Amino acid sequence: MAAVTAREAEDWLIGKIAHRLGVADDEVSREVYFDELDLDSTEALILAGEMENWLGFELSTTTLWYHPTVKDLAAYIAEESSQRAAAA
């Protein structure tokens, strides 16, 4: 699978968050902290499962703690994805 870029990961995350909040994509900031979104643990796990399915690999449980914004998480995903694509 081709590596996911940071831009693609950002767009994916912002699309999901905007959908849940019922707002347009451009109303969601890349700097937003996930814990400001009022996602409960059920929603967070469902979103994580959907994202892992999209990426094709699992994310560790502390990922959101170390990368708590859309921008940080997307950068991490891009790096992880490119390492996996290079190793494949």
Place this chain on the structure above:
Amino acid sequence: MRPPRELTPPVVRPFRQAGPGGRTVYVVHPGALAAQVYRGLADALPEGDGLTVLDLSGVAEYAQAALNGGRAATTVQDLADGLAAHLEPEQGPYTLAGWSFGGVLAHAMTRSLPAGRLPGSLVLLDSIAPVDAYKQPDDALEPALLLGWFAMYLGAKRDRAVGVDPAALAGRGTDEGLPLVLDAAVAAGALAADTPLPGLRKLYDTYVDGLLRNNRLTAPYRPGPAPLPLVLVKAERGLLPEDASLGWESLAARGLTVRPCPGDHYTMLARPDALAVLAPLLHAA
């Protein structure tokens, strides 16, 4: 930059302070539902009684295990000893209770408390005894049973009953059964209509890993007889609704009382008709 959020919440969660000389009810909570579920129980207790939840979500080596494949690097007795250290020194009477796997831990706590500090009895809320006849190897947990429990859990999380016909799940594997749970949860309004199956699968796998974690902690554990009377509260639609005592009689050297309670394994903690049963029992224990 602001500091990152807390990775684990506190273990000791006081929901209501006891009045002068009043009773404090301690409930051992193994997670699955947020500790906030006890708000209603705290309010239902008689005036002057307090409620403190000992929340295993705050014990990292236990809570993280549900997210990391269901293997916790600890033991039942170590967890129980850690919880017992959180019981306040005597400031009046207290009740000890535990919900689900929390009952197993509460029972283990009574074994490490000095006789002078034991409460009058131990209240077990739909807990299955950690005895050989009720221990199951991991692969003996049928997907149909787990999917049924998962539907119950989803319903409690969202305060909507998720009705899945057990006959429809019978004999199905996880891959075939989970879409039925998804359909029922969407129909009940417990999940958004566009909830993707891989997202629900992650939630289900985490739920099952939490159960497996408890199963694996229980497997090597050898409990002793309880040094105090046991009161088992069985939910009408509990984990094993057909079973009379959930295995506790062999540990009940000082007696066992079984009381029925409305609701299922999860909703028994919040339904007003269930709280009307639980509150006086906890006050009297």
